[in-house]
Amino acid sequence: QKEVEQNSGPLSVPEGAIASLNCTYSDRGSQSFFWYRQYSGKSPELIMFIYSNGDKEDGRFTAQLNKASQYVSLLIRDSQPSDSATYLCAVNVRGTYKYIFGTGTRLKVLA
Amino acid sequence: NAGVTQTPKFRILKIGQSMTLQCTQDMNHNYMYWYRQDPGMGLKLIYYSVGAGITDKGEVPNGYNVSRSTTEDFPLRLELAAPSQTSVYFCASSYHETAGNTIYFGEGSWLTVV
Numbered sequence: 001q002k003e004v005e006q007n008s009g010p011l012s013v014p015e016g017a018i019a020s021l022n023c024t025y026s027d028r029g030s031q032s033f034f035w036y037r038q039y040s041g042k043s044p045e046l047i048m049f050i051y052s053n054g055d056k057e058d059g060r061f062t063a064q065l066n067k068a069s070q071y072v073s074l075l076i077r078d079s080q081p082s083d084s085a086t087y088l089c090a091v092n093v094r095g096t097y098k099y100i101f102g103t104g105t106r107l108k109v110l111a
Numbered sequence: 112n113a114g115v116t117q118t119p120k121f122r123i124l125k126i127g128q129s130m131t132l133q134c135t136q137d138m139n140h141n142y143m144y145w146y147r148q149d150p151g152m153g154l155k156l157i158y159y160s161v162g163a164g165i166t167d168k169g170e171v172p173n174g175y176n177v178s179r180s181t182t183e184d185f186p187l188r189l190e191l192a193a194p195s196q197t198s199v200y201f202c203a204s205s206y207h208e209t210a211g212n213t214i215y216f217g218e219g220s221w222l223t224v225v
Contacts, residue, residue: 004153006153008151034213034214042218042219043201043216043217043218043219044154044201044216045216046213046214046215049213088153088154090154090214097142097159097161097205098156098159098169099144099156099214100156100170101146101153101154101155102153103151103152103153104152104153
């Protein structure tokens, strides 16, 4: 089992819809979780992070964390064509300062 | 703000050649990282450093070396380049008082080994 798993996609949603991106992780002791957006040919940029169970909202983005089920998700409301990118989930390895990344989910928002 | 700066941005190497990817950050971050990203794949940790003089291996360290003589700089050395090292390399940094802080990436270095 990979440490951090994501569906590679592409996930296609119409403009204005909600995009839902999911990530599962294997280390039950992981404590911090990050979502990065990466445009083609560019470096990853942080969207948001979450440490506690439940939801965390930032503008059109909501991160959801369920430690019991070991998954973290990212919801993008009112999706825009500019949201088309690859979304990377990252998990902080328990007891270390290492971050393990998933392979990313490619999102396409159709105008 | 410069943030994390990597050089060169593009490089073509011949098999067996060596080179150093430079990385510097001006945010006084104590932690620095080197990742590689193959096409359509996620980021794999090569090496990381928790401070000047301290480095440790990540997931895919073979064929690479690092050093951290200052807080600002974290060069990545490729010895005897192989086609399997063709990839995009990202340097990153973060500031930690406790584990779990955000990491910030440089713009990437595209390396092709032929």
